[in-house]
Amino acid sequence: MQVVATTGQPQAAPLDAFELHEREMPTPGEWDLLVRVDAVSVNPVDTKIRQGAFLPSDQHNVLGWDAVARVERVGANVEHFAPGDRVYYAGEVERPGCNAEYQLVDARLTAKAPSKLSAEEAAAMPLTALTAWEALFDKLQLAQGDDTHQDQTLLIINGAGGVGSIATQMARQLTGIKVIATASRDISIEWCRRMGAHEVVDHYDLVANMQKAGHEQVDYIFNCHDIGDHWENMTTLIRPLGHIVAIAETQKSVDLNALQGKAVTFSWEFMFARPLHGADIAHQGRILATLAEHFDSGHLRSTLSDIVGPLTPANLGEAHRRLETGHTTGKLVLSAMPEA
CATH class of the missing domain: 3.40.50.720 (NAD(P)-binding Rossmann-like Domain)
Structure with missing residues (x-):
């Protein structure tokens, strides 16, 4: 599968910070979903991690903690999800992120995506x-x-x-x-x-x-x-x-x-604290399920402000560049990675 990873040069400018890599398809663990990513969003935490926070900055890290995806396979302990389900999630900062063709995510951190939002509209929402x-x-x-x-x-x-x-x-x-x-x-x-x-x-x-x-x-x-x-x-x-x-x-x-x-x-408040420390992580899946109801009822709406383009190194770099200006409103989103 293809991923958009960092170059391992944390001081690189955003437009030079990403490159395409080929990696093996991951196998889901007991609580995991293997998903095919449909759309992703970019957050300030992505830019901080690209520049050296949390993860070793000299490695080729796959960032991204906001996604809508389709379930491909489920782990042995997973309930309430099946192949074909459309889900949304932020995930875990210590695992490879969603800037990829496929990803593993703990099912307890996910929920079925709002049915009345597009993939891009829903991808803007989980982390924030x-x-x-x-x-x-x-x-x-x-x-x-x-x-x-x-x-x-x-x-x-x-x-x-x-x-x-x-x-x-x-x-x-x-x-x-x-x-x-x-x-x-x-x-x-x-x-x-x-x-x-x-x-x-x-x-x-x-x-x-x-x-x-x-x-x-x-x-x-x-x-x-x-x-x-x-x-x-x-x-x-x-x-x-x-x-x-x-x-x-x-x-x-x-x-x-x-x-x-x-x-x-x-x-x-630090959204990643629960998955980082194993503190009732299913609470976040329940929150996302409740939020999906509010989005579908019209009580809440997506904060998507712009779709930068499909998930490519250039477009992801552009999203990071724009986010680092400090003048964006709402959320920047990228659609699915182009098929090879």
Whole structure:
């Protein structure tokens, strides 16, 4: 089978970072699905791993942790899946990713893909949707229902990104909380509004802009950007006994003690933590199954913003290049690898 792998040169520019390789067809383990990949999406974690995070950077790594695929074979312990099923998943960061013709994925981390979304629309969703769901409902412990959190506010920093886009939808559609998203460009402001944000505030001089909009403090903050860039903003804006959840690390020093006086809770969300540590990994399969129902019912919609092209080294490099500009809205997707 063919895969698009890194060149083993982590400092290479995105357009020079990938090449086509031939590898043996893998055999599914007891809990695995062997799938043929129909579409993939690119996430910031892909660019970080390409540059040396998590995996040995001098090897030919197959990246990609967002996919829709067709089941070809199932492992001995697999239930509820059969050849021909269309599934979607993020998978495990320590296993070869979905930038390939075929892939092995643990069935417990997958669910049947939303039937009303195209392969490309569905491929945009697993990693970001899992991240947003775990952050909102597992970490912040928001309650679902139109009548919940009606007197409370949620600030989503970087609302136009992949995670922020679906988090905005989830909070708006599945709870009663007021959603404030941050964005600065006209295109990203309009995108946040389309995703359902009640208000959009410029993240430059965030505290002043929040105050200008009438928000001295908020009950919850979901930071989808470098926490070091917004630490002082968050410690100022969070309400006493409030809760902050974040997904992006920082190279800057932050003062955790600044949260003590308000007795604020701070949580990390890292979608790969469950599969990395074997912590009830089936929880993610259940989340994806629930999300599929919401997509099919129209409560949630895909955050696909552009299909870059079929999965080739050049197109994958272009997707990485665009993602690294920091100016993408929604998700970038590639369709299936061209047949050899």
